[in-house]
Amino acid sequence: MTPRIDWAKISPEAQKAMRAVQAHVHDSGLEPSLIQLVDVRASQINGCAY
Numbered sequence: 001m002t003p004r005i006d007w008a009k010i011s012p013e014a015q016k017a018m019r020a021v022q023a024h025v026h027d028s029g030l031e032p033s034l035i036q037l038v039d040v041r042a043s044q045i046n047g048c049a050y
Contacts, residue, residue: 008015025035042048 007018026032
């Protein structure tokens with residue numbers, strides 16, 4: 001199995017931006033259960049083990 005890329009080391013700016021997007025989504029007023037469903041579906045699409 002190929003090791004995953006450590007984005008925090010390679011591009012800390014990208015990691016910071018992704019955390020900002022995540023914070024914005026969580027503060028948007030959407031139901032937490034809907035956010036979780038979207039997270040799970042995105043991980044299924046990209047092959048991540050969320």
